[in-house]
Amino acid sequence: MAASPMHFNIHGVRAIYRFEMARWFRTLLSSIASPVISTSLYFVVFGAAIGSRMGDIGGVPYGAFIIPGLVMLTLLTESISNAAFGIFMPKWSGTIYEVLSAPVSTAEIVIGYVGAAATKSVLLGCLILATARVFVPYGIEHPLWMLAFLVLTAVSFSLFGFIIGIWAESWEKLQIVPLMIVTPLAFLGGSFYSIEMLPGIWREIALFNPVVYLISGFRWSFYGVSDVGVGMSLAMIGIFLALCLGGITWIFRSGYKIKR
Amino acid sequence: MSHILSIQQLGKTYASGFEALKNVDLDIRRGEIFALLGPNGAGKTTLISIVCGIVNASAGRVLADGHDIAREFRAAREKIGLVPQELLTDAFESVWATVSFSRGLFGKPRDDAHIEKVLRELSLWDKRHEKIMALSGGMKRRVMIAKALSHEPKILFLDEPTAGVDVELRRDMWAMVRRLRDDGVTIILTTHYIEEAEEMADRIGVIHKGELILVEEKAALMAKLGRKQLTLHLQQPLNEVPQGLNGYTLELADDGHALVYTFDTQTEQTGIGALLRRLNELGVDFKSLQSSESSLEDIFVNLVRSRS
Numbered sequence: 357m358a359a360s361p362m363h364f365n366i367h368g369v370r371a372i373y374r375f376e377m378a379r380w381f382r383t384l385l386s387s388i389a390s391p392v393i394s395t396s397l398y399f400v401v402f403g404a405a406i407g408s409r410m411g412d413i414g415g416v417p418y419g420a421f422i423i424p425g426l427v428m429l430t431l432l433t434e435s436i437s438n439a440a441f442g443i444f445m446p447k448w449s450g451t452i453y454e455v456l457s458a459p460v461s462t463a464e465i466v467i468g469y470v471g472a473a474a475t476k477s478v479l480l481g482c483l484i485l486a487t488a489r490v491f492v493p494y495g496i497e498h499p500l501w502m503l504a505f506l507v508l509t510a511v512s513f514s515l516f517g518f519i520i521g522i523w524a525e526s527w528e529k530l531q532i533v534p535l536m537i538v539t540p541l542a543f544l545g546g547s548f549y550s551i552e553m554l555p556g557i558w559r560e561i562a563l564f565n566p567v568v569y570l571i572s573g574f575r576w577s578f579y580g581v582s583d584v585g586v587g588m589s590l591a592m593i594g595i596f597l598a599l600c601l602g603g604i605t606w607i608f609r610s611g612y613k614i615k616r
Numbered sequence: 617m618s619h620i621l622s623i624q625q626l627g628k629t630y631a632s633g634f635e636a637l638k639n640v641d642l643d644i645r646r647g648e649i650f651a652l653l654g655p656n657g658a659g660k661t662t663l664i665s666i667v668c669g670i671v672n673a674s675a676g677r678v679l680a681d682g683h684d685i686a687r688e689f690r691a692a693r694e695k696i697g698l699v700p701q702e703l704l705t706d707a708f709e710s711v712w713a714t715v716s717f718s719r720g721l722f723g724k725p726r727d728d729a730h731i732e733k734v735l736r737e738l739s740l741w742d743k744r745h746e747k748i749m750a751l752s753g754g755m756k757r758r759v760m761i762a763k764a765l766s767h768e769p770k771i772l773f774l775d776e777p778t779a780g781v782d783v784e785l786r787r788d789m790w791a792m793v794r795r796l797r798d799d800g801v802t803i804i805l806t807t808h809y810i811e812e813a814e815e816m817a818d819r820i821g822v823i824h825k826g827e828l829i830l831v832e833e834k835a836a837l838m839a840k841l842g843r844k845q846l847t848l849h850l851q852q853p854l855n856e857v858p859q860g861l862n863g864y865t866l867e868l869a870d871d872g873h874a875l876v877y878t879f880d881t882q883t884e885q886t887g888i889g890a891l892l893r894r895l896n897e898l899g900v901d902f903k904s905l906q907s908s909e910s911s912l913e914d915i916f917v918n919l920v921r922s923r924s
């Protein structure tokens with residue numbers, strides 16, 4: 357009996373996805389509890405303690421103002437580290453041989469790994485939003501847009517992390533991009549302040565930071581106020597997503613650092 | 617009959633510039649056990665890795681059950697199972713989870729009954745809930761075999777399956793290989809032990825420095841390769857092989873001081889006993905005797921020399 361030819365290896369994608377999710381749940385404490393705890397600390401320090409001395413920004417109380425930025429901060433770092441680690445690990449241990457020898461296409465491999473990393477990030481984002489509600493009262497003006505920003509950012513940065521995981525051939529390299537580039541950009545991306553508050557030239561410079569657009573757009577979905585236009589924010593995410601997809605396509609086409 | 621695997625003019629040059637495979641042509645028959653025999657560094661793993669999709673070929677093409685491994689990679693790869701040379705396993709997964717993962721990865725729907733059968737055959741059933749890192753090396757190798765069999769492949773690659781493996785696993789593995797063959801699975805194994813090829817294979821291919829220098833039925837190859845020589849150092853030199861010794865493959869050596877008997881290790885009767893009795897009857901005395909076997913090294917050297 358001849359089986360019908362496979363067009364999309366759904367079982368393969370599911371296997372990778374489940375494997376990655378299981379890895380996450382196995383280390384529940386560090387993978388879920390630690391981002392939630394550290395974000396909660398931000399709320400206690402910046403939201404409750406310092407925030408009470410701060411005025412409103414664009415009509416939003418400071419404690420509520422920092423929520424979207426903090427969620428984005430976690431989303432960026434967790435998406436990158438999760439996806440990077442997910443593909444780096446089998447590469448490093450050698451178990452990648454199995455994925456390479458399986459009837460799974462590039463797209464399916466990416467959907468499995470990146471899908472799982474993005475799922476984790478979105479779940480974490482929601483968890484942090486729920487935690488924030490304990491400390492600060494806030495509302496969400498455009499919930500669907502909020503979700504769209506959340507998912508798009510999680511997917512884009514998981515793709516980016518996946519690329520880092522493939523590019524890195526050592527643990528140092530795995531850490532260096534998130535640590536040296538992403539974290540500074542994220543911190544300077546307006547999590548804790550509005551770009552409007554920066555003096556003159558710094559405001560212009562800040563506009564070169566892609567994270568500014570993410571946080572601004574995300575914050576708009578909460579409070580209807582933003583530093584830059586929402587369309588601009590979406591366009592930036594779109595461009596980043598396209599770049600990452602292009603990068604991954606190139607990597608697999610050329611076999612770069614995966615196949616010998 | 618179409619071949620289950622057809623390797624055509626396959627070449628591989630690594631990024632370092634090293635040419636690991638040179639123009640390899642090889643057809644594997646459906647249902648056979650094929651041994652790829654060659655010393656370390658000959659290119660066995662490279663060849664297998666290309667067929668399985670882990671290494672990109674530099675030249676040539678490969679058809680698995682008629683499917684081009686590059687253009688029709690899905691159809692080709694779902695038929696292939698691989699047990700790599702090195703122990704490469706996850707650490708934190710359970711045995712059951714990792715074997716089920718492999719089945720899914722190869723596009724097969726969940727089938728607990730099949731996974732159970734595979735685990736039982738490999739004596740892993742009792743360990744199914746254990747984490748892989750808690751297992752011994754031998755058990756980990758069994759897990760890797762189970763993973764390779766999880767999706768019911770038609771072609772199974774075993775890369776140096778018995779290197780560093782204990783006697784029990786070796787025995788189990790050969791029993792499993794025979795059972796798989798009875799079920800119609802084609803098995804291709806690599807080894808650098810001639811005895812192993814001899815024990816298991818229907819056909820043997822010899823690979824040396826990236827070139828496939830010979831492919832033959834085991835029986836024919838063993839007759840050719842598996843020769844031993846018995847050298848008798850004589851008390852008195854001889855001018856010629858005595859008349860009464862016709863029928864024995866004898867040669868004089870060392871200016872008639874030594875008589876060399878070449879015999880086939882494959883036959884039941886080596887004829888040594890009869891030869892010695894005959895020499896005694898003829899009054900040919902010898903000081904000492906010594907036997908030598910052509911080593912794999914000699915065989916390669918001879919093969920390479922005979923080709924050039």
Ligand SMILES: Nc1ncnc2c1ncn2[C@@H]1O[C@H](COP(=O)(O)OP(=O)(O)O)[C@@H](O)[C@H]1O
Pocket residue numbers: 616630631632634636654655656657658659660661662663
């Ligand atoms: N990634 C690589 N880059 C360069 N040379 C390699 C690589 N992998 C293997 N080789 C070389 O190719 C040759 C064949 O290796 P391999 O196929 O592993 O041989 P075998 O399995 O027969 O021992 C060896 O000389 C090895 O050093």
Ligand SMILES: [Mg+2]
Pocket residue numbers: 660661662701775776
């Ligand atoms: Mg090898």
